[in-house]
Amino acid sequence: MGYLTDKFFNHTVKARHVTFILTLSKWILWGSIIGIVVGTTSALLINLNDFLTDVREANHFTLFFLPLGGIVIGYIYMYYGKGSRKGNDLILEHIHHGQGEVPLRMGPIVFICTFITHLFGGSTGREGAAIQMGASISEGVNRLLKINKIDRRILIISGVSGGFGSAFGAPIAGTIFGMEAISIGKTKYEALIPCFVASFVGHYVATAWGIQHEHFTIKNIPDINTINLIKVVGLSIIFGFTSVVYSQLRHEIKTLSDKYLKNLMLRAFVGGIILIGLTYLIGSRDYLGRGLPMVERAFEGDVPTFAFLGKIVFTAITMGTGFRGGEVIPLFFMGATLGNTLSTIVGLPTSFLAAVGMIAVFSGAANVPISAFLFSLEIFDGQGMSYFFIACLISFIFSGHHGIYAAQKIYEPKSRMLNLPAGKSIKSIEEDQ
Template sequence: MERIKNKFWGPTVRDRHLTFITTLGKWVLWGSIIGILVGTTSALLINLNDFLTDVREANHFSLFFLPLGGIVIGYIYMYYGKGSRKGNDLIIEHVHHGQGKIPLRMGPIVFVCTFITHLLGGSTGREGAAIQMGASISEGVNRFFNVAEIDRRILIISGISGGFGSAFGAPLAGTIFGMEAIVIGKTKYEAFIPCFVASFIGHFVATAWGIHHDEFIIQNIPDINTVNLMKVIILSIIFGFTSVLYSQLRHEIKRLSDKYLKNLMLRAFVGGIIIITLTYLIGSRDYLGRGLPMVERAFTGDVPPFAFLAKIIFTAITMGTGFRGGEVIPLFFIGSTLGNTLSPIMALPASFLAALGMIAILSGAANTPISAFIFSVEMFKGEGITFFFMACLISFIFSGHHGIYGAQKIYDPKSRMLNLVPGETINAIEDNKKVQP
């Protein structure tokens, strides 16, 4: 009789309960392992990154070795990368198609190349390295436990969450970021449990290793009224367009590098020369490395009016010519300094607009409005949530089909106003624009 029920009516209640318990148990176990390993590597990444930044700032001559460092990075990826040169886009493509395997060497390679970049003055952050290390660790868990195909992509997504949550001390945002950054218009909620576990455990493990994340304080929150709401709408549109400017410049530099500088060593060497030249033309080293001191200044005082534009150029060249790191902290720099610049024009507090710019540009550039909003809640203790919610959504809409992750697939266009075909990636849409008359 039991067999007849199974055949005609599907799994029994007992079978469903057993499947639920075993699947939940596996996800919690795998997410915990990923979180512990990712949190540890993120702690090492952050500590060494801070140390190397101090070394660079104490030894200004190190900048002159940036082109040589670029040669080393290019050599590593040319002869040992095995496809990992695509970085975050490789991870996103793997989640989309599930073909092949993520190279386990991706994590160690990006780890080393990020340190070279930061030590010698490249304008990058760290989340790219943390995400790639998380995906590499997840791939290792997949192989060790011989995880079934149905769960392999879920664990890769949880590695992304663990990397983001542990790198920024934002476990809630990290949980959603892994699920949201893969596809525009669709969030893979099936991955929620392992993403949640990996992000939170990764964060707690990094904290246990003594990591203290940067904190920025909003000194004044404006009142919610019609005038201020209209100002925030206008500002959010500006931040959205600024995220497009950075994304497009970064991708265009990479496209030109792919076309004219096919040798990765030569490409990064040229990029290093350009960064050195720009540094001495501007007469400031504020745009090298992560630039966190400038972000702090944006919250407490005045910054150069075009600091955001300089950081856009420095970071786009650094990333577009093959150096390694991340783009979230540079986006924070761009957003906070632009907000500070617009503060007297819009008659709103500088620290508030610095915070709003950080979050809005992250939302537009990464196409992750929910994660960005939750990040604002975690970073700024829930202050000004109405403004941040508006800014995230508006910047996301006005950034269109652009973004820093070219392999992001558009499951559903953000709006029918954009007149886009579902199912295409950002890269594919850009390529189609270039060939159309």
């Protein structure tokens, strides 16, 4: 009897080891494939994006084609989108419930429409396109290799990680972002290995293609003492509320567009007209496109006092009326310029507070405090990590149930203080209120 028991035990342990090795090997292989393809497409996205930005800035008349570009984008999504018009929210719905098949065409479509948006001056970033391309590529791998249902969702998450890591040159943050951004209160650590592989491979492939990511310099970090900590906590609350203002304005504009401008071509055309009008009303083109030059200026101390409000409005209209791209770089713009404005009021170094604002607004808007903190470590070489950790957590808590991803599911509320139900998406909670 003892012999049979030992034999059974040894067989079970051996089977467990074989399963571990096979699963690990598959995840490394699949993550590598996704990372190679995503890194290559991200490199192409970034290079063309930079080129189109240069074209737009050298030819100011291109702004007048923004409404026509909107018509093209609306036409593409109306007749060829096949559900992909939901963008990042479609990916989240698919991961949570298996709803809304991720179309293979999502990647090419968002790729094209992001270029149209940037060429003519829409206020967007690039990570939205990179994430959707990553998810689309992951779905292609799923279908090609006939991967089972559970692993399909895991690889979609790894595509999100690969897209973020390669788009921003932050593979550590990218690894966690894919697992953290899909929901609040639950991180899918079962996807850790493929997310890690896809993010790092994607980053190194993009780098191999010659991509050089933006880096910002913090000139000095204030001493850690009670007064400075209190200041950073208070400012992080402001940054969290700023992320709420943007998120709510963006969702409200989309809701009004859905109600009164049901035709996607007309919707984007009207959005383009409004953006042209606002550009000439304020007499500045600083709020068009990604706005990276303004982010760099924020670290030097030379930006308009209410620049963050301008970017909030321009980006909310751009995204709310159907143009394509991403929201992370505009969030960086909002946070960095607001930090710049507040630095003279609270007496903290300009570059330091621009950096804190940049990371904190991103944390609150995307509901990714850990990813945002890791991102700060990667782009600021670990400077001021204690301050960034505090800022990310505080902004995350005070942004409440709001966020840029309406389909983000709240498995558990951020805090009992918020008195929110579990298991609902941000959109459904807002609709119930």
